[in-house]
Amino acid sequence: MTIYNFSAGPAVLPKAVLEKAQSELLDYKGSGMSVMELSHRSSWFEAIIQDAEQLLRELMAIPDHYQVLFLQGGASLQFTMVPMNLAQGKKALYVNTGSWSKKAISGAKALGVEVEVIASSEDKQFTYIPELPETIDQEAAYVHITTNNTIEGTAFAKIPDCGAVPIVADMSSNILANDYKVEDFGLIYAGAQKNIGPAGLTVVIVREDLLGQTEIAAPMLDYKLQADNHSLYNTPPTFAIYIAKLVFEWVKEQGGVAGITEQDRVKAGRLYQAIEESGLFQSPVEKDSRSLTNVPFITGDAELDKQFNAEALAAGFENLKGHRSVGGMRASLYNAFPIEGVDALIAFMKKFEQDNGGK
């Protein structure tokens, strides 16, 4: 049975990347050592982390005045690091578009930072991306947005204009799968375990003028210290960085971010169309706000959703169940997810609809 893994993260990786990692797992390029056994101060590993950074810079067209950091702790640690580094003594503005935005907001509040939620889609269960107010307080430290909402299946189609106030973005679930411009952000962060690599690595891209604004009481949480040490202040998650490097190489082979995003559009487009044409399944998300990478759908009947999930799982469709906070189904279609899996899911949905009194 072919397994299709719709996990929201940790998620499917390119098969070519896994095969490459497998082939050199005991002996990296004739070194006689596994990548996991390489000293982080060795020239072997230095080449890996430098290549990873260079490839990401190329893929995302990251300007020179942005630093690229390879950190740990996931987006959840960024919910603390962002306000700790950027908002001390200033107000931080947040856009509330779902579960992860709420965690970002509570992370800032826990630090005692003054938080203002300037837009929210909570009134309609986060089924759309709200407009930002026309006027943004230009004294604010930043405007925080979640570019793609993994659980709710919404995404910013375009990045708002906030004047001189830097936009800070949690891009965990659509990094390398969008046409945003890095220059439109002050800081971007992303947990690796969706479109980049294994869990345990967090990528931060930060504009240099935002670094070193304030003294940080915890060295590991200090962007400037991490930047000054090129992510080698202490031992970084070396193997995860190596896998990320292989993924970046793979994305490049797919025609870069433009090429892979085009594939993502085709994949998501087919599934959204099937949902539109279905008499049974529907999307809970407003059309203009739909995510390319996380596609939730429902029948409107919780029992039928449960039945669908059980039958889908038995047929090899893994991790299709929606997040426990929203129910239903969710197909996460990250870059490495194969289009054959989308077609197989659509065929399965049609069959299920027929079997359950559909058209």
Place this chain on the structure above:
Amino acid sequence: MTIYNFSAGPAVLPKAVLEKAQSELLDYKGSGMSVMELSHRSSWFEAIIQDAEQLLRELMAIPDHYQVLFLQGGASLQFTMVPMNLAQGKKALYVNTGSWSKKAISGAKALGVEVEVIASSEDKQFTYIPELPETIDQEAAYVHITTNNTIEGTAFAKIPDCGAVPIVADMSSNILANDYKVEDFGLIYAGAQKNIGPAGLTVVIVREDLLGQTEIAAPMLDYKLQADNHSLYNTPPTFAIYIAKLVFEWVKEQGGVAGITEQDRVKAGRLYQAIEESGLFQSPVEKDSRSLTNVPFITGDAELDKQFNAEALAAGFENLKGHRSVGGMRASLYNAFPIEGVDALIAFMKKFEQDNGGK
């Protein structure tokens, strides 16, 4: 050419572990998915993390009233988390036995915690483990020690008695390679990349009564929150935890910690004896304070050290160069380091001594 990897960390892993990981890298137990692709909420991964914890509990005889946490950020993040969680409003006592102790001390000071260094071996370049004062302030939050000093090559032969004051230990470089008792500690932490697994995983073992003493302004840094969520508050470093599980299984096969420590004693014993018998090489460390896992040695001539390091590297002895802060040579002999590598090094040292005017 056979490669022997003396890296101080990330370090050599058991070959059997790497082979196992390689064999199931694309398909974990017939799941059709790599471990890197498993959702951290899946039953597949739940079994991995539970097995890892259970194995570690068994290996270290961890009592039930201790929690085992799988975190991120390395020992360096623990330098902040320990005082943040345990020392707020109280004085913290530190024993200064080298570079890493100093970092732990400065981590506590950076948070504004009152720190007292109650013993130090800085007077003799950290070449010995100092005695603790007979009287320990019983109002102190904890006494922090570094059980094994990776750079200086010293280790606590036995754990001091501090009365009711909990001992907090950075055990990064000799966890699973000692005969300490977990009950003698309030908290143990260890970066995985020496004796446990790949970089990017930190193991914390903490006595339950030490949890939840104070409100923590950063959720990811809150031991209690992490314990309440069984290390699944957010996505943990799943692949690193899987490798750790394989390493724990391997240690068990080696006769557990007692069995592997016996092997470690033989390996280190042979090298120390060769150093003692040499007319060229010497150990900078006092006999009673010598580490089993990190064995520094010098010729007393910086140029000759350099020559030795260059020739050793050319002969396949990787990462023998001492830390840049102390120079000389250092053989890190963690659990997975093969005894054949020790014998090969000793033979190489004898040959070098003969070639360079030795006996």
